[in-house]
Amino acid sequence: MPELQPSPWWSPDRHADRRPFLIARNRITTAVRAWFEARDFVEVETPALQVSPGNEAHLHAFATEAIGPGGGRSPLYLRTSPEFAAKKLLAAGEIRTFELARVWRNRERGPLHHPEFTLLEWYRVGETYETLMADCAGLLAVAAEAAGTDVLSFRGLSIDPLADPQRLTLAEAFDRFAKIDLLATVEADGATDRDALAAAAAGIAVRVAPDDTWADVFSRVLVEKIEPRLGRERATILCDYPVSEAALARPKAADPRVAERFELYACGVELANCFGELTDPAEQRRRFEIEMAEKTRVYGERYPVDEDFLTALARMPDASGGALGLDRLVMLAAGASHIEQVLWAPVAEAP
Template identity: 35%
Template structure:
């Protein structure tokens, strides 16, 4: 419990100055490349259906001409930015205040800073090169190497994520969660446990690493294709010192496929005892109107600053974390 009267920021003045320099660096980076800075709503009419994300509901008094009496603080600006792309914005980026319920730890705060950008005409591989330029230019670190999701699990956890049985996965996770505690997580849940407890730990000793070609069941809003005889998502994550910095996609543009994924998300939410979330029809209309072929990525700015300053807790780079906000 935070003591009464606690008012001072947890981040040092040095960290606040470094954050300002980081923002200056980012804006200069995108300005040189002709990427437009945008702003989209923090409070929206819809949350997200993703099983692993919980939106923060915001209630407000009725507004003239608008029957809605509640909304959602956005977990990312993705849906609104895709509506801009469909309207012909061209390449865009945004520094965004995002909100996710139930997330607090050394690398998480319910409110956090996110950099998100989209590149029409880029594939996931082309966007990875730009991510590397931005991150390595700021951190002054070696260029990342690339490892497929499959190779990462084989190398660092000793199993093939596409071939291992559910029983073996569940038993393996009990090492970390305790006997009986892995039941019900499902295949993707078990794989997430191994990623966080084994792969990410091993990546602390590796140079910066892009992990690519995730299972199709973890595609979210990414395209899917077949590689090595299995369906995989055109999704990548960048790890530096074992810290996940970003999540990027070669974006799905098919409105009907996206609708089916939203419906599947809600079925998964029901199965997990979570409330269903209304589907964002405005995003689907934008996809139908014509989202350009593009790649997009979201990058955690608080974590990026932690790495720059050699900090181990997000509270060291955020002025007022949730407990004292």
């Protein structure tokens, strides 16, 4: 006898189980909007259809095409983030913006991943990325208050959302949790020593394949040895990424081996990714080409560069920007264990 399949999300009993999480989502969304508006941010709406979905090697987009009145066809993509359009608005003169943006990423599905999700993205012109660290701490507190809880929790871990986040650089994290001198494998110009990092990783029983790049080894150590240790008891801000792992962030003035990038973790879950924004179009193009060369090598495809974005980047003022997974924040504040519990209408899963 074939195994019975779970009831669909719209069955009344299943919806009744999910509804408390969904009502919490609404309260959190309302509170987040109010938090930004109280700080003189303008809520914006940017298009979901883009000529480029982004140029990061391991982000995968949904492709479509536009058909003109005369029948001409041109490729378009559903955005993986609103970043390019949001930065064009900064070039146009906006100072503080935020968007609760619906975004799409292919090849992603699981307890913390969904092909369609909501990304909270915000920008501050003329302000440092340290300001975004304070923003992230504030958003944790706002979400908890809106959900009526004094803890954020996931898979048996919980944190105090009102506690100041711990700050930890990537170099400190690799040393503390993996006993690896990360920056010894990064040159002053950002070039990386794959063999040195691979040898160090192999020495702590992290698998290294012959065709792994430095970035592959870096990611595997991060996922296996470091991320599970982050965001325990209080949130963790993991900062100062090697510049090769921060394609849209500017290098730190004090140490060009690392970039003004940080990620926010709570209960072992990555919640946010924030930058001091790169505004050099020539350098940005160079980094995009590196990313697309890697995408071609690994996946046999590449995405176009948004030339309009690079033109706007030359006029964009110094700024900092952050992106936070709203669905994940709701999960932690509402006590959900799977992202589909906090989505009003999840996307059907392919067989």
